[in-house]
Amino acid sequence: MPVFGLIDGNSFYCSAERAFAPELRGIPLVVLSNNDGCAIARTAEAKALGIKMGEPWHLALRRPACKQVEWRSSNYPLYGDMSRRMYEVLAARVPQVEPYSIDEMFLDLTGLPDLENFCRRLRDDVRRLAKIPTCVGIGPTKTIAKLANRIAKDDFSLRGVCDLRDPATRANCYAQSPLSMVWGIGGKTAEKLNKLGITSIADFVRLAPEQVRELLTVTGARVQAELRGQSCIPLTLMPPPRQAIAVTRSFGRLITSWDELREAVAAFATRAAEKLRVDGLQAGHLSVFAHTNPHNGDAWYSASRAAQIEPTADTLALITEAVRLLRAVWRPNFRYFKAGIMLGDLAPAQQQSGLFNTRDAVKSARAMAALDAVNARFGSGTLRPAATGMIKTWAGRQARHSPRYTTSAEEMLVAQAF
Amino acid sequence: MNYNGGNTTGFASPAGDNLEGRIDLAAMLDLSRPSRYPVRVAGDALASRGIFAGDILIADAASPPAHGKVAVVMLNGTVLVGQLAYRQQQWWLASGTQGTAPVAVTGDDAEIWAVVTGLIRTQV
Numbered sequence: 415m416p417v418f419g420l421i422d423g424n425s426f427y428c429s430a431e432r433a434f435a436p437e438l439r440g441i442p443l444v445v446l447s448n449n450d451g452c453a454i455a456r457t458a459e460a461k462a463l464g465i466k467m468g469e470p471w472h473l474a475l476r477r478p479a480c481k482q483v484e485w486r487s488s489n490y491p492l493y494g495d496m497s498r499r500m501y502e503v504l505a506a507r508v509p510q511v512e513p514y515s516i517d518e519m520f521l522d523l524t525g526l527p528d529l530e531n532f533c534r535r536l537r538d539d540v541r542r543l544a545k546i547p548t549c550v551g552i553g554p555t556k557t558i559a560k561l562a563n564r565i566a567k568d569d570f571s572l573r574g575v576c577d578l579r580d581p582a583t584r585a586n587c588y589a590q591s592p593l594s595m596v597w598g599i600g601g602k603t604a605e606k607l608n609k610l611g612i613t614s615i616a617d618f619v620r621l622a623p624e625q626v627r628e629l630l631t632v633t634g635a636r637v638q639a640e641l642r643g644q645s646c647i648p649l650t651l652m653p654p655p656r657q658a659i660a661v662t663r664s665f666g667r668l669i670t671s672w673d674e675l676r677e678a679v680a681a682f683a684t685r686a687a688e689k690l691r692v693d694g695l696q697a698g699h700l701s702v703f704a705h706t707n708p709h710n711g712d713a714w715y716s717a718s719r720a721a722q723i724e725p726t727a728d729t730l731a732l733i734t735e736a737v738r739l740l741r742a743v744w745r746p747n748f749r750y751f752k753a754g755i756m757l758g759d760l761a762p763a764q765q766q767s768g769l770f771n772t773r774d775a776v777k778s779a780r781a782m783a784a785l786d787a788v789n790a791r792f793g794s795g796t797l798r799p800a801a802t803g804m805i806k807t808w809a810g811r812q813a814r815h816s817p818r819y820t821t822s823a824e825e826m827l828v829a830q831a832f
Numbered sequence: 833m834n835y836n837g838g839n840t841t842g843f844a845s846p847a848g849d850n851l852e853g854r855i856d857l858a859a860m861l862d863l864s865r866p867s868r869y870p871v872r873v874a875g876d877a878l879a880s881r882g883i884f885a886g887d888i889l890i891a892d893a894a895s896p897p898a899h900g901k902v903a904v905v906m907l908n909g910t911v912l913v914g915q916l917a918y919r920q921q922q923w924w925l926a927s928g929t930q931g932t933a934p935v936a937v938t939g940d941d942a943e944i945w946a947v948v949t950g951l952i953r954t955q956v
Binding site: 434436437439440498499500501502503506542543544545819820823826827828829830831832 | 865866867869870871872873874875876877878883885888889893894904905906907908909910911912913914925927928932935940941943
C-alpha cells in the first residue's frame with residue numbers, strides 16, 4: 415500500500431523573512447501581495463489579531479490592533495530560493511518528492527519504517543538546514559495526507575505531525591471535520607452538499623459512489639475514493655506542460671499616459687518572452703488587456719484585444735505585437751489600474767524558417783540567447799529593450815522589501831562580529 | 833570564436849585531449865548545498881581570528897557546532913558572528929575583543945544559526 419506525506423511550510427513567506435531577521439520572531443508579521451495590496455502570509459501572532467488571508471492592508475490598518483503588526487513587501491527571489499532549499503533537504507532524505515507549490519511538497523513515504531519519528535526528524539532537518547518550520551501529514555492517499563497536514567497545523571498537541579493511516583483514527587477524524595476541509599472540495603461544492611445534509615467528511619464518505627459521481631462528476635468521485643483510502647492521484651514528478659503564460663500587474667499608481675502604459679505592457683511582453691524561452695516554447699496567440707480600478711469610484715473601463723501571431727519567442731517581436739494590440743485597447747482620459755498580456759498556442763520553439771515567415775528564426779534565436787545569457791550573468795533586467803522604459807514609474811509599490819539575502823551579492827545577511 | 837586551448841585552426845593543439853575545466857570556486861565552496869548561506873561580516877571584533885569587516889563567510893547550518901568554532905548566532909533579535917565556547921553544559925559566544933565578557937547562547941531568542949566553514953575575501 416502506498417504511503418504519502420504532505421509537508422508544508424508554516425506561514426512560508428513570513429518564515430522565510432524570519433529566517434534572516436531575528437527581530438521579526440515572536441511578533442505579529444504579515445507579508446503583502448505585489449504592490450503591497452493584501453495580506454498573503456500571516457504568522458500565528460498576526461492571525462490571532464484577526465487579520466484575514468487576502469485582507470486589503472489599508473483596511474486592516476484602520477483597526478488599532480493592527481498598527482503594531484510588522485509587514486513586509488513580498489520578496490519572491492528569497493521565497494523561491496528558500497523553497498528550493500526545502501525541496502533539496504527533503505530530496506536527500508525521501509525517495510521521491512513532488513514540489514506541489516512553493517510551500518508544500520508531497521512525499522513518497524512508502525515502505526519507510528517508524529514513520530512518525532522519521533517525519534519528526536524530517537521537520538527538524540528542514541527547520542535547521544532550510545530554516546523553515548513545517549507540519550507533516552501522513553496518509554494512504556494524497557487527499558488524506560493533505561487533510562492530515564491541515565489537522566497537524568490546527569492542533570498544536572500533535573507537535574507538527576499527524577498520521578491518518580489507521581482507518582479507526584481516520585473515521586474518528588472524518589466524523590468531526592467539516593467537508594470544506596477536504597482538498598478538491600471548493601466552497602461552492604461544500605455549500606451544495608451542505609444543503610443536502612452532507613456536512614462532515616464522514617457524511618460524504620458514506621454516500622454511494624454512483625451518487626457522488628452524479629452530484630460532482632468524476633472529479634468528486636475521485637476525491638471520495640481517495641478519502642476512502644484508495645489512491646487515485648499519484649506523485650507528479652514533472653510539472654505539466656504550460657497551456658498559457660500570463661504576465662499581469664496592478665500598477666503602483668494609476669496610469670494616465672499612453673507612453674507609460676506602453677512601457678508597462680512592453681515590460682510584461684519582455685517577461686513573458688523570457689518565460690517562453692526558459693521552457694523552450696514559442697507562442698502563436700497573444701492577448702492584451704487593461705482596466706481601471708473597480709473600487710476607487712473611477713469610471714469603469716476595461717478592454718482587451720487578442721490576435722493570432724506568427725509563432726515566436728522573440729522579445730522584440732512580442733513587444734511589437736503587444737503594443738499594436740494595446741493601441742486598440744487604449745482610450746484616453748481613463749486612469750488605468752491594471753494591465754497584462756497572455757500568450758497562448760504554445761508549442762516547442764522551432765528554429766526553422768517557414769516559407770511564409772517574415773522573421774529570421776535562426777537570427778532571432780541567437781539574439782535572444784545572447785540577451786538571456788547577459789541577464790543570467792549580470793542579473794535580470796541588465797539588458798532590456800528600451801521600449802520597457804528607463805524609469806519604471808508604473809512599477810508596483812514595494813515599500814518594505816527585505817534584502818534578497820541568498821540571491822544578491824549586495825544584499826546578503828550581515829552579521830556583526832562579536 | 834570561442835577558443836579554449838584545444839580548438840586551433842592550423843596545427844592541432846597538443847593539449848586537445850587533455851583540456852580540463854577551470855577551477856570553479858563556487859563548486860569548491862559548495863554554495864548550492866541547501867544548508868549553506870553566504871554571510872557578510874560587519875565590524876573588526878574578530879580580527880584576532882583573521883576575520884575582517886567585509887569578508888564573506890560560508891555558513892553551513894549542517895555543520896555541527898563545536899567548542900572553538902566560529903558561528904553565526906541569532907541572539908536577542910540581533911545577528912552576531914563569534915567564536916563558540918562550550919562551558920557549564922551550555923553554549924557561549926566568546927568575544928574577539930579582550931575584556932568583553934562572553935554571552936550565553938540560551939533562551940527562546942537564541943539560536944546557533946550556522947557554523948562558519950569557509951571565508952572569501954575579494955580585496956586583500
